[in-house]
Amino acid sequence: MNKLMLLVGAAAGYVLGARAGRERYDQIADQANKAWSSPKVQETVEQVRAKAPEVASKVTDQAKAKADEVKSKVSGTETTDADGTYENATGSLDGGGEATVDATGFGPGGDKLP
Template identity: 70%
Template structure:
């Protein structure tokens, strides 16, 4: 697959960089069309299409796992209530009483500082 991408990239670069004219462009386009319609290439394309959902699932699972790990490392909490109040580890907001901010300016875990 990497070789195919390299060939495609080289072909595109040559077409864009060359000043050989329309005839050479048509030759290159014909070669690219022959390559793309080659049964060996199409076989690889179909293999990639079949594996794509499986790979996407694995990547999604890994991303969710890493996000869960990151969440567990972050201290504190965050919540928003239906009445419009909000709170997190550095302060809170209540529509009735206003804002309450962590005045130590150390944020979450500030009590653990020396």
């Protein structure tokens, strides 16, 4: 019986809320349209629209500079040749598959790997 009463109450609330909700929604939508159509808002929109390319260019330049900065810190010096050899700051790989590793920067001591 309690579940039935809960369902009836929820259904009644939904129906009544939907009717009042649509009216309130229409009021809010009308107010939003009036605000958007006001000359002050449209003037501000035009100012932002005119300034947007300049801001986009500035942000793009800053992002590229930061990317170059990060890239220089991360990649170091790496080379890969056509014969399959590879070299970076921690080691190299020759064309025959022989790898050499600079282990001096690893672990607690230069001769100990972690």
